[in-house]
Amino acid sequence: MAWQKVYNGVAEGEIIMTDISGWDWDSGKKLISDISDWKKIYHWVEEPYVSSDGEKIAAVIKLPDDEVFTMCENGVAWENAFDRVWYPRFSPDGRLTAFISDTGEWALAVDGETAEDKYDFAWDTRFSNDGKNIVYMAQKEGKYFAVVNDVPWEKVFLNMTGLAVSNDGKRAAASVQTVAFKEADIVKFQEGCYSAVIDGVVWNNNFVNVWDIVFSSDGKRVAAGVRTNLYDYTVAIDGVVWEKTFASVWDPKFCPNDGSVTAPVRSSGKWFLAKDGQIFWDRKFEQLWHHMYSKDGNKIAAIVAPQFGRWTIAVDGKIWGATFGDMVTDAVFSPDGSRVACLGKENEKWTVAVDGNQWDEYDMAWQPVFSPDGKNVAAKVEKNGRYTIVINGKPIKEDFAAVWDPVFSPDSDKILIKTIETGQNENKYFRRVMPVADITG
Amino acid sequence: MAESVKNAAAEITDAGIVGGAAKLTPEKIEKVINNVLKAEGGARLKTYVDICAHCGLCSEACHFYLSHDNDPKFSPAGKVKQTVWEIIKKKGRVDVEFIKRASEIASTECNLCRRCVMYCPFGIDIAYLLLTVRRICHKLGITPQYIQDTAHSHSATANQMWVKEDEWIDSLMWQEDEARAEIPDLRIPLEKEGADIFYSVIGPEPKFRAQLIYQAAVIMHVAGMNWTMPATPGWDNSDMCMFTGDFEMMARLKKIHFESAARLKVKKIVMGECGHAFRSVHDVGNRALSWKMPPIPVIHAIEFYYELIRDGKIKIAKKFDKPVTFHDPCNTVRGRGLHEMGRYVANATCETLIEMHPNREHNYCCGAGGGVINCGPPYKMSRIDGDKIKAEQLAAVKAKGAQTIIAPCHNCHGGLEDLIHHHKLDMNIKFLGDIIYETMEKPE
Amino acid sequence: MHDIYDFVSGPMVWVSLIIFAAGCIYRFISMALLAKEKDPFLYNYMSPYHALRSIFHWLTPFGSENMRKNPVFTIVAFSFHICVVIAPLFLFAHIILIKQSWNVSWWFISDTMADIMTLIVIASCVFFLIRRIVRPEVKFLTSASDYIILAMVAAPFITGFWTYHQFAGCRIMGIIHILSGEILLAAIPFTRLSHMIFFPISRGYIGSEFGAIRHAKDW
Numbered sequence A: 001m002a003w004q005k006v007y008n009g010v011a012e013g014e015i016i017m018t019d020i021s022g023w024d025w026d027s028g029k030k031l032i033s034d035i036s037d038w039k040k041i042y043h044w045v046e047e048p049y050v051s052s053d054g055e056k057i058a059a060v061i062k063l064p065d066d067e068v069f070t071m072c073e074n075g076v077a078w079e080n081a082f083d084r085v086w087y088p089r090f091s092p093d094g095r096l097t098a099f100i101s102d103t104g105e106w107a108l109a110v111d112g113e114t115a116e117d118k119y120d121f122a123w124d125t126r127f128s129n130d131g132k133n134i135v136y137m138a139q140k141e142g143k144y145f146a147v148v149n150d151v152p153w154e155k156v157f158l159n160m161t162g163l164a165v166s167n168d169g170k171r172a173a174a175s176v177q178t179v180a181f182k183e184a185d186i187v188k189f190q191e192g193c194y195s196a197v198i199d200g201v202v203w204n205n206n207f208v209n210v211w212d213i214v215f216s217s218d219g220k221r222v223a224a225g226v227r228t229n230l231y232d233y234t235v236a237i238d239g240v241v242w243e244k245t246f247a248s249v250w251d252p253k254f255c256p257n258d259g260s261v262t263a264p265v266r267s268s269g270k271w272f273l274a275k276d277g278q279i280f281w282d283r284k285f286e287q288l289w290h291h292m293y294s295k296d297g298n299k300i301a302a303i304v305a306p307q308f309g310r311w312t313i314a315v316d317g318k319i320w321g322a323t324f325g326d327m328v329t330d331a332v333f334s335p336d337g338s339r340v341a342c343l344g345k346e347n348e349k350w351t352v353a354v355d356g357n358q359w360d361e362y363d364m365a366w367q368p369v370f371s372p373d374g375k376n377v378a379a380k381v382e383k384n385g386r387y388t389i390v391i392n393g394k395p396i397k398e399d400f401a402a403v404w405d406p407v408f409s410p411d412s413d414k415i416l417i418k419t420i421e422t423g424q425n426e427n428k429y430f431r432r433v434m435p436v437a438d439i440t441g
Numbered sequence B: 001m002a003e004s005v006k007n008a009a010a011e012i013t014d015a016g017i018v019g020g021a022a023k024l025t026p027e028k029i030e031k032v033i034n035n036v037l038k039a040e041g042g043a044r045l046k047t048y049v050d051i052c053a054h055c056g057l058c059s060e061a062c063h064f065y066l067s068h069d070n071d072p073k074f075s076p077a078g079k080v081k082q083t084v085w086e087i088i089k090k091k092g093r094v095d096v097e098f099i100k101r102a103s104e105i106a107s108t109e110c111n112l113c114r115r116c117v118m119y120c121p122f123g124i125d126i127a128y129l130l131l132t133v134r135r136i137c138h139k140l141g142i143t144p145q146y147i148q149d150t151a152h153s154h155s156a157t158a159n160q161m162w163v164k165e166d167e168w169i170d171s172l173m174w175q176e177d178e179a180r181a182e183i184p185d186l187r188i189p190l191e192k193e194g195a196d197i198f199y200s201v202i203g204p205e206p207k208f209r210a211q212l213i214y215q216a217a218v219i220m221h222v223a224g225m226n227w228t229m230p231a232t233p234g235w236d237n238s239d240m241c242m243f244t245g246d247f248e249m250m251a252r253l254k255k256i257h258f259e260s261a262a263r264l265k266v267k268k269i270v271m272g273e274c275g276h277a278f279r280s281v282h283d284v285g286n287r288a289l290s291w292k293m294p295p296i297p298v299i300h301a302i303e304f305y306y307e308l309i310r311d312g313k314i315k316i317a318k319k320f321d322k323p324v325t326f327h328d329p330c331n332t333v334r335g336r337g338l339h340e341m342g343r344y345v346a347n348a349t350c351e352t353l354i355e356m357h358p359n360r361e362h363n364y365c366c367g368a369g370g371g372v373i374n375c376g377p378p379y380k381m382s383r384i385d386g387d388k389i390k391a392e393q394l395a396a397v398k399a400k401g402a403q404t405i406i407a408p409c410h411n412c413h414g415g416l417e418d419l420i421h422h423h424k425l426d427m428n429i430k431f432l433g434d435i436i437y438e439t440m441e442k443p444e
Numbered sequence C: 001m002h003d004i005y006d007f008v009s010g011p012m013v014w015v016s017l018i019i020f021a022a023g024c025i026y027r028f029i030s031m032a033l034l035a036k037e038k039d040p041f042l043y044n045y046m047s048p049y050h051a052l053r054s055i056f057h058w059l060t061p062f063g064s065e066n067m068r069k070n071p072v073f074t075i076v077a078f079s080f081h082i083c084v085v086i087a088p089l090f091l092f093a094h095i096i097l098i099k100q101s102w103n104v105s106w107w108f109i110s111d112t113m114a115d116i117m118t119l120i121v122i123a124s125c126v127f128f129l130i131r132r133i134v135r136p137e138v139k140f141l142t143s144a145s146d147y148i149i150l151a152m153v154a155a156p157f158i159t160g161f162w163t164y165h166q167f168a169g170c171r172i173m174g175i176i177h178i179l180s181g182e183i184l185l186a187a188i189p190f191t192r193l194s195h196m197i198f199f200p201i202s203r204g205y206i207g208s209e210f211g212a213i214r215h216a217k218d219w
C-alpha cells in the first residue's frame, strides 16, 4: 500500500531511479532560495519540500489579501492560484506536483499546469522510478478509479484503497470493492466482495479482503495478501491463491530474479517467512515483517522480533546480536546486498544500526542511505530540535533548522546535503556538495 | 447449561448470532473450542479457573449485577460460570443453544470494564475470561451482527465506519475551512513529516462528530503545537476487532496505525477522547504485535489537555459556569490512571465540579463499553437495563445540582446519552475538548 | 486399631507431606512452563514493586475497597486464614510429635489458644457454609466440590478438637483426625485450595499490570 511502500523505502528496483550523474556534483555550497523573501510577500508559507537533486524548494503559499493558494518554487509563484492546494510532491525527475481545487473540483497540477479532467477528489500521487509517469487515485460521483498520466481508468469502482504502482509507473493496481452490500449485511460481506484491480481489470475471484498489493519488478505480475474468509489468510498471485492458508499474513514480495513470492505468515501463534506457500526460513519469530530483497534477489532481510518485545534484523533468517526494545524501522540493503542498515529505537531514543553496529542516540532519525559502493552510510537525524547529517556515525559539523535526506554521488565520493540554516542564514535554503572524506576523515 | 438457556431474558434474535448458529454443529463447536483452549488458553486461563474460590465477592463490582437487583446470573463469576466453566467442564461438548447464549453473555452482558478485577481477592481478570469466550464465538462465527459489521469495516477500510480514503481527507479539509472562519490562519497540517505530534481519532469523528476535529485543531493551533494528521488509512485508532475477538485483525489495525505515525516521524501520538481505542493502543493491540509498550508513546487527550493547561499553553478566559460532574471512563482510569488529570482539567475549566460516587478507579461503567453499544439496536434495551445503577448515580448527582456530565470518551457519550434519555434525566454531556474550546482564550 | 494408627501417623504423614510439597512444586513449575509456552509475554510485565504493593494491600485487613464493603466477611476470612495456618503449625501436640520423629521443634501456642483458633476455623467454615447456602450470588457459583472442600478443611479441626477434649470415640476420631489432615494437605495442590500457591502470582501479576502499565491501583 501507498504508505507502506514509503515506510519501507525498500521497494525493489527503487534505487535505480533517475540518472543522477547529470546533477551538479561540484563541491561547494549554493544558495538556492531565501524563504524570508517569500515570507515578506506571502505571509502564509507552509512547510517546504525539496527536489531530489536539491535544486528546487517549494511550499504552499497563500496570496496576500486573497483567500487563494498556490505553490511557490524557488521564490516564484505559479501563475494560477486555487481554492486549495495540498500534497506538494516533487517527482524524481524534479517536476513539482500538487493537488489543486477550484469550486470543489480537484486536479493534479504539474509545474503549474493543470490537466483538463477534474474530479470530485484526487489524492495519493505516485511516480515511476524515473519520474516520467504519474499515477494517483481519484473519485468522481462516488466512484473510484486510478489516473495514469492524466488518463483515468474507464472502469470505476464502489471503493478502492491501497494504490500500487509498477516500477515503470505505467501500471496501477488497488484493492477494490466489486460487490455492493447494504449496511450491516455481514453475510454478503463474508461471501467476499473485494478483489484486486490492475489497470482497470479485476481479478476473476472475490475475497473477503485484499491488502498489500505489489507488482513484480518487471511490472507483469501482481501479488496481494488476501483473506478468503474471516479466518484464513493467504497470498494471491494474479488471482491464484497459495494452497496453504495461515492465521495472518503481511505484505508479499516478488523475488526480483526468479519470480517466486514470499510473505511473512502466522501459524500456531508465531511468524514465519513463507515462499510460494511453504514455510521458507527455518525458524519462527514473535514477529516478522517488512522483508525485502537485495537488488540481485539473492538475499532477504526482514524486521523481526526473535523474542517478545525485542526487535532486530534477520538476514536470510540469521539475526543480529543487537536488539531494540521499542521498534525497528526503515531497513535498507546496500546496493550489492552485502550490508543492511536500519533504524532502531530503545527507551524513546533512535539510532542508526548498520550490520548490527549502532551509532549515537538521536531524538529522531530517517532512513539510512548507502553510497553506491556500499562503503558509507548516511542518515538525517534530529537532536534537540536541530537536524544534521551523520555519515558512518559521525555527524557533520553544523546542524540546521531543516535537512533533507542526503544523496551520494554516483562515484560514492561526494554527498549532496540540502539544508535550511539558522543564525545569519536563517530561512536560507542551501544545496551543498561535500567530499565524503571531509566528514569521515 | 440448561439453566442458562432457560434464564435467557428473551429469545435470541440477533442476526449475527442466529445466522452463525444455523451453520454450527456440536462437532464443530467442540473442535473450535478445544482448538482455542489448546492454542491460546494458556496459564492465565487455567490458573484463573483453578483458583477461583467461588466466593462471589466480585458480584457487587458489576453494574449488570447491581442493576438487575443482584441477580447472580449477572455477577462476574456468574457469567464465567455460565460460559467458561461449563465449556471447560464439558471439554467443549456444548450445544448450539448454549453457545448462542454464551455469545450474548460475553458480548452484550459484560462491558469488559475490569471493575470486578479490583474486587476479586485474587485479581482474577474476568474481562479476559469473557474476552476468551468472545474469541471462541468469533472463531465459531456467532458474533452479534452490528459489531461484526464494524469489524468488517475495520478490515476493509482500516477504520470503524466504512470511511473511504478521500472522505477522510475531505472531512479534515472541511473542518479546516470551518475553523478558518473563526481563526483565519488555522491549519490542519496533513502528512507533515517530522511534526512532533500525530493526532489520531476514532472512525465516528469524521463521520458523526466532525466538530471535535475542528475543536482539536483550534486547541492545537492556540497551544502552538507542531502537529499533523495522516492523509492515509491509519488515522483511526479505534478497534472493535479487539472486542469481537478477531485478534489477527486487531493486530493489523494497530500495525497500520503505529506505522502511519512512524512514517511521519513524529515523537508521539496524541489521541482524541476515546477509552477503548486507548486500551487497544496502550496495552492490548501493541502486545499482539510483540511491542511490549506502544512503539511511539500514545498520550490520551486527558493527559494532553492536562499538560497544555498546566504548562500555560492554553489559558482559560472564563470558566464554564454551570455545575458539572465528571464521568471516569474505565479505560482511562483502570486503564491508565488518568482520573486526577481529568479532574485537574475539569477544575481548571469549570467553576463547580460535583463528584459522583463511586468514582475514579471505582467508577461504574457507562454500559456502552467493551463493544456492547456496538452490538446495536437488538441490545439497546438490555444495555440500558443493565446499567440502571449508573442512571441512579446520575440522578443523585443531578439532585446535587450537576447539569453537565463531562465524559472524555466517545463510547461513554453514547452510553450515557441513552441512559439520560431513557430515564428522562435531562442532563447534557460534554467532552473535555468541548469545555476547553468553549472556555479557552482564543486569538481575536 | 493400633496398626492403623501406626500407619496413618507414620508412613502416611510422609506420603502426604511429599504429595503436598512435590504437588506444590509441580503445580508451580508446570504453570510457569505453560505460561512460558503459551503467553510468554506475561513475564515481561511483572514488576516486583507493584506486585508486592498489591499483595500487601490484599493481605492487610480492610486494605481494599471490597473488604471495607463486607466487614463481617473480611473479619471471618482473615481470622479463618490466620487460624487455619497457625493452629496446626504451632500446636504443642504437633510439635511434640515432630520433635519425637525428627528432633526439630519451634515455638508453640498455648492449648487454650489452640482451642480458640480451632473453634474459629470451625465457626468460619460454618459461616462459609451458611453463606454458600443463603447468599444467592454465592449459591449460584457453588457446586458439590465447594462443599466437599469445605468439609475437608473443617474435618481435621473438628476431629482434632474432639480428640483433644476426649469426647466419646476419641480414639477412632484421633485416627480420622490424622487421616483427614493428611488428605487436606495432599489435596491443597490439586484442588481450589491451590490458591495458596497461586495467590501471590495472580495477585502479583494483576498488581503489576495495574500498577506499572496502567498506573492505577487495584484494591
Ligand code: HEM
Pocket: B053, B054, B055, B121, B122, C077, C078, C081, C084, C085, C128, C149, C150, C153, C184, C193, C195, C196, C199
Ligand atoms: C497461605 C496462603 C493463603 C492465602 C493468601 C489465601 C487466600 C484466600 C483468599 C484471598 C480467599 C478468597 C476469599 C477470602 O478472602 O476468604 C480464600 C478463600 C478460601 N481459602 Fe484461602 N488462602 C490461603 C491458604 C489457605 C489454606 C491453607 C486453606 C485451607 C487449608 C484455605 C482455605 C480457604 C477456603 C476454604 C476458602 C473459601 C472460603 C469460601 O468458601 O468462601 N486457604 N483464601
Ligand code: SF4
Pocket: B061, B062, B063, B064, B075, B076, B079, B109, B110, B111, B112, B113, B114, B115, B116, B117, B126, B127, B365
Ligand atoms: S461488566 Fe465489568 S464488572 Fe461486570 S463482569 Fe464485565 S468487566 Fe466485570
Ligand code: SF4
Pocket: B051, B052, B053, B054, B055, B056, B057, B058, B059, B076, B077, B119, B120, B121, B122, B123, B124, C141
Ligand atoms: S471474587 Fe474472584 S475468586 Fe471470588 S468468585 Fe469472583 S472471581 Fe472467583
Ligand code: SF4
Pocket: B111, B112, B113, B275, B276, B328, B329, B330, B331, B332, B364, B365, B366, B367, B368, B369, B370, B409, B410, B411, B412, B415
Ligand atoms: S465506554 Fe466509557 S465507561 Fe464504558 S467501558 Fe468504555 S470507557 Fe468504560
